[in-house]
Amino acid sequence: MPLPDTPEGMNYTMRPRDGLPALSGIVVTALLTLAAPGRPASSDPSPGPTLAREDTMHTSVPEVVVHAPRVTLDEILDRIARGERRRDSLLVDEAFVATFRLMHAKDDRSPSTLLDETVSQVYKKKPRLVRTLVLRHTRGDLDQGRKPRARVAVNFRSDMSEEIVNNAFRPDMRRRYRYRIVGRDILGDHVVYRIRFEPKSLLDPTLPSGLVWVDTNDFVILRQELQYDRSPVPLFVRDIDRVVIERRRVGDFWVLGRVLMRADLTVPLPRLGKHIEMAMLFDQYALNRGLPDSLFTPVARP
């Protein structure tokens, strides 16, 4: 609806989110009238209800017509791919502590208890150096008092691009997903896009659908939630609950912080139960600190 005080040729459409600044002076006046029924007016000495007229709060917001074309979804996806590549290119080496934790619960009512936890120190350096040192291995209640089994091995790739975060947004994966913007949030001087993606193929149950949060300042994915429409392995797994993948800021970089997942089994397994939970926690990051190559050569025991 064109407002009378808007410049010619500019249209203004009132939307619920536009809020108070769009209220016209008369509405403000009416509200103030209702809010101050017994307030005496200095200009009118007569008793009884008086009409207060507030004329200092009249606000007129000039309209701005944005001529710049809105960034298309394809352009956003391109920028995400570039943003992730740029993030990866700026990382030369990294060291972090990774915790791989498995928990289980017998049924819906039982609390989850620890099954296995491995804490590892991981060193990575471009182009292809990686070293993983197990720092601590904790066995849960299931193995207490039993003969130790084969020791757990947690392996990391030398790659620092964090594919688990951006897999669906890699250029070669774009053909396999559909994307749509489901929201934009203005957070201070950041605009965060929420983008939903779904696999184009319905035959492959291993492709998840999900939602990502992308900061448009550097077009890096900050958070991801994944869902599986169907169980990828229905014979054993009934359902995989929402998978949460979080990044957090360390210095100038957003790095993987946490991966959380919960799955229900089709049949409760003896001693193991019906629920399996898995977490990968990443902490104590040291980025681009110039790790020496000698660190990646396992030292022989003299």
Next chain:
Amino acid sequence: MSAGKSARMSARVWGAALAALALACAAPARAQQPDAPDTSALGRYFDALSDSSAARFGGLAAPADTAGLDSARVYAIAHPARWRSARDGRHLELGPVFDFNRVDGPVLGGGFSIGQPARRLGRLSADVADATGPNIALGGARWTRRLDRGDTRWELRLRGARKTEAIDREQGEHGLAAIGAFLFGNDRTHYLQRDGARVRLSREGHVLRLVGQYRDELESARATTATWSAFGRRARLPYNLPAANGRARELAGELLWRVPGSPIVAQLQHATSGEALNSAFEYRRTRVSAGADVALGRTFALVPQAEYGALTTGFVPQAAFFLGGPHTLRSLPADSLGGTRLALARLELVLVRDPFDLLHLPHPIMFPVQLAAFAAAGAVWGRDPYGGPTRPGGDWPHAGGWRSEVGLSLMYQPGFPEPTTFVRFNWAAPVGPGAHGSKLTLALTRGLDLVGVFERE
């Protein structure tokens, strides 16, 4: 080793150890701790989401206990073998070999594999088995080495073996067929024996796979030796199509391609054998196929597929194309027709969601099923490997050579060995002039079964 050399090595080892220890001690102290709580709007927003996740997952999301990690790190650097299992890097696996077909009879043996393809020494596997029908030893050894470079995977495979293999090169999975043959004598595959070696090099990315292969194998015909089955039924097919005997030296290539901007996957395969390779056989075998998996909403998937094959220059039965069975025309018995050319097209509509769920009917959770309706048409023409008259046609078959069918499938998707593997019960009925009868089959197939699969998926 001289004392001086030993001393120099020891000094190097200690030097590296000290450097690593110094770094290990220094690294945690210099670790970039997350900055003080981010009080910006962005920080508060994601902290709130993170807190919500932590509340949802409870103790699973609790931070790891860092007590003692610094000293553990120092110790781990100095003792890298502490957590290393004796099996690390070797992964020795032993397993039995069971098989059954009507030329070998029961095949009993064992095998092993050791190592990992991505490790420096690769993966070596070998097996040996006794084919109790003809009383011959079968088996071989394979070595695989894989190299991942970014998004590209290189793989080298070497094989030296004596194997009984299907004459139909496009025949897929053998496990269910072997069970059917053993229990009910339901074995319609034709076999030959291959003795020799082959080498295969592949390069695979997300979009393209290129494969080159050379093989030098003695191919020989086999005869039926087992006409019995566990339930007393005689073998449905008492004879075995004889392969041409001779040493095949063949150069082959494959291209598997995701067509840009489309859901189409296309495959081109070509094999050549001839005098230039000092082969006993002269032929050029080319096969082109394509398929797509198109989602219609979130409930239906449309799966069109097509393939075309041509055998030119020469002819041997083991290079011919075959029609019939779960991977081609399901209303025909497996491999019942053969020729030097093949054309096949199939359109399938799959109800991806479990119909029991849609109808709110109770059923076992571990067995969600899917329904599919399909229609297909195919033809083989040219020289008949079974010795029948040559079927007329040039690049395309004579109009009367086409066979068509429609059918329904009840499918179960177990999720392994490949994500799109289906156990399918098919009901297929031929359509067209003179068509009669219908056929029920049980098969293990993939969603796109006429094109290859990217191995990294």
